[in-house]
Amino acid sequence: MKNVKIGIMGMGTVGSGVYRVVEQEGNYIAHKEGMRLEVKKVLALQYSIDIPEEKKAASVDELANDPEISIVVEVMGGIEPAKSFITKMLEAGKTVVTANKELIAKHWPELEKVAKEHNVGLYFEASVGGGIPILRAVSDSLQANTITSVLGIINGTTNYILTKMCDEGGDFEEVLREAQRLGYAEANPTNDVDGFDAMYKLSILASMAFHVRLPIDHIYREGIRGISKTDIACAKELGYEVKLLAIAKREGELVQMRVHPTMVKTSHPLANIKDSFNAILLHGSAVDDVMFYGRGAGDFPTASAILSDVICAAKTAEHKYMTFMNDEVRISPTLCFENNWTTRFFIRMNVEDKPGMLSKITKVLGDSDVSLHSVMQKGQVGSVATIIFVTHEAKELYVKKALEEIQEKNLAEVCSLIRVED
Amino acid sequence: MKNVKIGIMGMGTVGSGVYRVVEQEGNYIAHKEGMRLEVKKVLALQYSIDIPEEKKAASVDELANDPEISIVVEVMGGIEPAKSFITKMLEAGKTVVTANKELIAKHWPELEKVAKEHNVGLYFEASVGGGIPILRAVSDSLQANTITSVLGIINGTTNYILTKMCDEGGDFEEVLREAQRLGYAEANPTNDVDGFDAMYKLSILASMAFHVRLPIDHIYREGIRGISKTDIACAKELGYEVKLLAIAKREGELVQMRVHPTMVKTSHPLANIKDSFNAILLHGSAVDDVMFYGRGAGDFPTASAILSDVICAAKTAEHKYMTFMNDEVRISPTLCFENNWTTRFFIRMNVEDKPGMLSKITKVLGDSDVSLHSVMQKGQVGSVATIIFVTHEAKELYVKKALEEIQEKNLAEVCSLIRVED
Numbered sequence: 014m015k016n017v018k019i020g021i022m023g024m025g026t027v028g029s030g031v032y033r034v035v036e037q038e039g040n041y042i043a044h045k046e047g048m049r050l051e052v053k054k055v056l057a058l059q060y061s062i063d064i065p066e067e068k069k070a071a072s073v074d075e076l077a078n079d080p081e082i083s084i085v086v087e088v089m090g091g092i093e094p095a096k097s098f099i100t101k102m103l104e105a106g107k108t109v110v111t112a113n114k115e116l117i118a119k120h121w122p123e124l125e126k127v128a129k130e131h132n133v134g135l136y137f138e139a140s141v142g143g144g145i146p147i148l149r150a151v152s153d154s155l156q157a158n159t160i161t162s163v164l165g166i167i168n169g170t171t172n173y174i175l176t177k178m179c180d181e182g183g184d185f186e187e188v189l190r191e192a193q194r195l196g197y198a199e200a201n202p203t204n205d206v207d208g209f210d211a212m213y214k215l216s217i218l219a220s221m222a223f224h225v226r227l228p229i230d231h232i233y234r235e236g237i238r239g240i241s242k243t244d245i246a247c248a249k250e251l252g253y254e255v256k257l258l259a260i261a262k263r264e265g266e267l268v269q270m271r272v273h274p275t276m277v278k279t280s281h282p283l284a285n286i287k288d289s290f291n292a293i294l295l296h297g298s299a300v301d302d303v304m305f306y307g308r309g310a311g312d313f314p315t316a317s318a319i320l321s322d323v324i325c326a327a328k329t330a331e332h333k334y335m336t337f338m339n340d341e342v343r344i345s346p347t348l349c350f351e352n353n354w355t356t357r358f359f360i361r362m363n364v365e366d367k368p369g370m371l372s373k374i375t376k377v378l379g380d381s382d383v384s385l386h387s388v389m390q391k392g393q394v395g396s397v398a399t400i401i402f403v404t405h406e407a408k409e410l411y412v413k414k415a416l417e418e419i420q421e422k423n424l425a426e427v428c429s430l431i432r433v434e435d
Numbered sequence: 436m437k438n439v440k441i442g443i444m445g446m447g448t449v450g451s452g453v454y455r456v457v458e459q460e461g462n463y464i465a466h467k468e469g470m471r472l473e474v475k476k477v478l479a480l481q482y483s484i485d486i487p488e489e490k491k492a493a494s495v496d497e498l499a500n501d502p503e504i505s506i507v508v509e510v511m512g513g514i515e516p517a518k519s520f521i522t523k524m525l526e527a528g529k530t531v532v533t534a535n536k537e538l539i540a541k542h543w544p545e546l547e548k549v550a551k552e553h554n555v556g557l558y559f560e561a562s563v564g565g566g567i568p569i570l571r572a573v574s575d576s577l578q579a580n581t582i583t584s585v586l587g588i589i590n591g592t593t594n595y596i597l598t599k600m601c602d603e604g605g606d607f608e609e610v611l612r613e614a615q616r617l618g619y620a621e622a623n624p625t626n627d628v629d630g631f632d633a634m635y636k637l638s639i640l641a642s643m644a645f646h647v648r649l650p651i652d653h654i655y656r657e658g659i660r661g662i663s664k665t666d667i668a669c670a671k672e673l674g675y676e677v678k679l680l681a682i683a684k685r686e687g688e689l690v691q692m693r694v695h696p697t698m699v700k701t702s703h704p705l706a707n708i709k710d711s712f713n714a715i716l717l718h719g720s721a722v723d724d725v726m727f728y729g730r731g732a733g734d735f736p737t738a739s740a741i742l743s744d745v746i747c748a749a750k751t752a753e754h755k756y757m758t759f760m761n762d763e764v765r766i767s768p769t770l771c772f773e774n775n776w777t778t779r780f781f782i783r784m785n786v787e788d789k790p791g792m793l794s795k796i797t798k799v800l801g802d803s804d805v806s807l808h809s810v811m812q813k814g815q816v817g818s819v820a821t822i823i824f825v826t827h828e829a830k831e832l833y834v835k836k837a838l839e840e841i842q843e844k845n846l847a848e849v850c851s852l853i854r855v856e857d
Binding site: 030038041042045138144145153154158159280282297299300301306308313324 | 452466736
């Protein structure tokens with residue numbers, strides 16, 4: 014039987030998970046796949062599980078110089094030293110499997126070039142959607158499709174927070190603190206709650222789905238800090254859930270990419286994705302809608318994706334490299350990024366209860382080509398009323414311009430602007 | 436660029452879909468995958484779309500003898516002549532891609548043996564879940580998992596009927612007729628509504644998930660004809676949806692497989708799968724819960740799965756054959772099929788309104804080790820009351836025995852027995 018010797022760089026939650034799943038499932042994998050996986054060396058500054066002393070590498074060079082190790086798993090996270098270490102491994106002729114979304118989002122072509130030069134593979138299924146096999150589905154199962162849209166709940170922390178806010182009615186800060194206490198959110202939560210993590214993942218996933226390199230600086234990003242208890246309550250009343258969606262759509266040569274809180278109808282497949290679960294809904298020209306759901310993080314689920322890459326890599330004679338159509342093949346030299354996308358909007362504002370105000374506000378909206386689907390006046394505090402508009406499809410920039418004008422003219426205080434996806 | 440020439444046997448809905456997707460997506464596939472797909476010959480008795488005369492094969496031998504054709508797609512359905520034709524193609528050294536669930540469920544090992552002998556591939560992603568890439572996910576993405584349960588809505592027709600019954604309150608016969616009128620159900624609906632189609636698919640899917648050959652004669656099968664408007668209304672009231680689930684569970688050497696109407700809580704991921712959509716929920720030792728959702732039938736979605744197989748097959752140097760552990764490798768010579776599984780039950784019965792009846796009924800249940808989660812007495816017609824029991828986890832055979840005894844003793848008329856999945 015083939016023996017596949019692995020190195021692991023990083024021994025936090027995910028690294029330990031990989032180590033333990035190899036131990037637990039090794040025999041079964043051997044029977045099914047005809048290969049014996051063995052973690053030969055581990056490189057870390059500290060170890061959260063018991064690792065035999067002889068497996069602990071003293072330096073990154075010890076891993077790189079071990080001729081028996083053919084595949085190295087990187088689960089350190091962050092840009093450096095992960096990037097240098099990965100480069101070293103690729104240059105040493107080792108295939109790298111990584112879960113590092115930030116690194117791949119920022120340095121994919123560069124790292125892939127090194128991999129290609131040394132005829133080794135670079136795999137990163139675990140970088141998007143944790144245990145959900147989404148990247149392999151896109152590359153190996155949906156090949157006959159032109160994928161036109163990607164909608165994902167790809168950050169578990171924010172989905173956990175929004176689910177709690179929705180089910181238990183808490184305020185953002187309160188629920189965040191609880192999530193931090195339970196270990197669902199980091200002490201410094203910005204990577205999750207401000208949408209950076211989802212942005213990295215969207216860049217990778219959409220690039221793969223559209224076969225076009227889509228860097229993070231073309232992604233509009235807005236986190237969930239601005240979502241209030243009131244917004245969630247209003248959404249519920251209107252039959253919506255609020256989710257942090259990562260959205261990428263392609264129409265011909267126009268691509269739009271955005272990460273922001275979004276209202277989705279309760280009947281929408283993504284509305285029922287609760288707690289820290291992730292889900293990705295794709296639309297393909299042949300397959301129509303297809304959705305993938307599972308655990309977006311965690312030791313064992315992420316290890317499942319990493320080891321799937323390891324096993325695929327070990328079986329592959331020729332590693333596959335991504336052909337970006339706006340790079341080498343250039344069928345899309347005219348590709349443009351769309352900022353003025355069209356969608357529906359939920360707008361909540363506080364208005365002084367004086368005659369003619371609603372008329373003035375709706376005139377500004379109308380003049381900006383924003384037509385209204387519904388208007389609702391909510392409870393009044395003193396002389397201030399809350400008004401909620403839900404628009405028909407309208408241009409993002411026109412809506413923003415109209416809201417600026419409304420504020421400038423002191424017609425209302427705009428409290429929330431949340432996009433709506435049907 | 437590599438040229439891949441394909442033959443298609445069968446030109447109904449799916450065959451036409453494959454032909455059209457190759458036409459529509461051919462250029463894009465060529466750019467992405469570096470291969471040009473071409474349908475060289477088509478074999479059918481009649482053609483629902485325009486096919487150039489020179490592509491119409493006059494006989495199955497014309498396909499088999501064409502040395503340029505390397506892959507043949509079979510979408511005729513049924514056992515014969517599909518089986519003979521596929522065998523002929525495999526013997527002629529051609530890889531076969533089929534959507535034929537009945538054939539694969541019944542003759543998989545036999546056909547795979549022929550494929551292996553001739554060093555060609557046998558692919559059937561489209562046989563389960565239509566466009567959903569479920570088989571490839573199991574084999575190429577979840578390798579590091581011991582899969583312990585498979586729960587699927589894998590028949591679109593019955594899901595459509597149950598959704599309509601639930602949303603619009605119709606009776607089974609009425610909704611079936613409407614589904615037939617709209618083309619969602621066949622004139623002879625038995626393959627769908629009596630659970631045969633789901634049984635074939637479950638045999639394939641569970642065999643692959645558990646790496647054990649699980650023939651259809653070990654699958655308990657019950658269709659949806661017995662589900663009444665009243666059951667659906669009661670389910671709703673209790674917070675459940677009724678779905679035709681295909682269930683396979685493995686606990687050590689014990690496997691249970693069953694297709695039957697099932698009540699699932701409205702918060703269950705499968706509860707929100709509406710209309711003709713399919714979804715499969717798997718539980719793996721590393722990945723935890725993972726679900727795949729999409730169109731389980733239709734020309735283009737099925738073509739998406741078929742062409743994914745075609746492209747994978749064309750890229751593969753060594754075709755993968757299934758290693759059944761109860762066949763060649765024999766790590767499970769002690770495998771048993773469990774008929775007396777444990778689950779929860781919804782029981783609806785009509786009881787004559789006489790003193791002491793409920794006490795007698797619950798005594799029979801209690802004596803059979805069936806403990807009750809809830810009891811509800813519903814509206815009364817004349818002297819007959821409807822009583823609904825929801826049990827705790829109980830053994831299937833004990834519940835059935837108890838209900839027989841209740842009927843024999845004339846304590847009640849048992850109207851429905853529906854299993855409940857949490």
